[in-house]
Amino acid sequence: MNKKCIIRLLRYKNALHRLNTLGFVKIFSDNLADAVGVTATQVRKDFSLFGISGNKRGGYQIDALIEKLNGLMGKDELQEVVIVGGGNIGTALMKYKGFEKEGIKIVACFDIDPSKYQKKEKEVSVMALEELKDFVKARKIKIGIIAVPEIAAQQVLDHMLAAGIKGIVNFAPIRLRGSADCVINNVNLVLELETVIYFIVNGLNKMIGEIHEDQKS
Amino acid sequence: MNKKCIIRLLRYKNALHRLNTLGFVKIFSDNLADAVGVTATQVRKDFSLFGISGNKRGGYQIDALIEKLNGLMGKDELQEVVIVGGGNIGTALMKYKGFEKEGIKIVACFDIDPSKYQKKEKEVSVMALEELKDFVKARKIKIGIIAVPEIAAQQVLDHMLAAGIKGIVNFAPIRLRGSADCVINNVNLVLELETVIYFIVNGLNKMIGEIHEDQKS
DNA sequence: GATTTATAGTGAAAAAAATCACAAAAAAAC
């Protein structure tokens, strides 16, 4: 039961959700592997490790599988999330439709200069950074997104920790250090692009098909 | 020389750039490790593997180090990149300032319905998807970003491949398969958030400080 | 200029992760 395996399980769950809404009922380790980008053996091994079993020659029942994964990984109830930083990235995330489907709700955005933003119909409201603490404490919010410039990221992190945020996705292009008190997932958009560029410029595309994904195919 | 190691080298380069602009001249494996989120041993091992050496008790000269890394990984000349999809994410990336510093230039965006967008001062222009192929071929662009809804992603990928794009960062929440002809880096924003949520909901924050980063501390 | 100290460098060991190879069983075909 390692970190990587857990992350894969999340991916399986995610993919299964999608397949489910597409109307699929049954799935083979093969198909799931393909959807997630790993090998079929890996899928079965992961399941085996967590005591998930299917039917020999019958594959897996998708809804039962989702059920099991939910039981294992904690059914994700609706999670309220705040964003700090109302710039390009922050705004995009505020408006992004993809979260809702997965039970994630962006409830507010905080910015140093909220006067720039006026609330439009159906949009997330932007508040002053000073209001973060009270808001987060009052609503017992545990998850936050950092979408501020590099220079402000560390300071914003401190604010969030003080407010009681426990998990963060950080989009500022600087690595923020997690702690026992707070899990941080650093996502560096520039680096994601640079990685691809590197592989292309150096003609290494033959070497790999995908990046970060560790499968055959 | 494995994929992970290459990606780490890219991270080192990135971090060194930042440290350099901040005025640092010298660095120890320790510091770099910390900036990137790995162990000092790992940094030294990676360097050793690629024949990069520093000075005993003197650390590494940052500019020389960058030089070496550039030599090794191909100096990144200005790279022109196109975006497909002018929605929330696409728009954010178009406006995002962070790319320029790293020699990445977003030169155009393509959308099914470009009439929604009117070009403003200093902004990237949005064109019809049909123009993608000619544009990309004419300017010999090799790198593209997919920022369309899930449903359209596969089709857009096909368009891009036909146009001669060789490397892609895909933000649609579906795994696109790379090939010998095209490297794909799938970035799933929802999943990044879900991963954090999972660790928090299950109280596993003690288990890890960071996600995707495999270091101590 | 000898001694101490901090840091790089690296082969060896350990740990982690992935893959293989094959058994078990259910379904399908005959």
Next chain:
DNA sequence: GTTTTTTTGTGATTTTTTTCACTATAAATC
């Protein structure tokens, strides 16, 4: 109802990745 086929399940093996434990060396100190 027997045989074949397909797919799961998993111990064993291999490969990959990381860490350890130590040496070498340059700088700093005394």
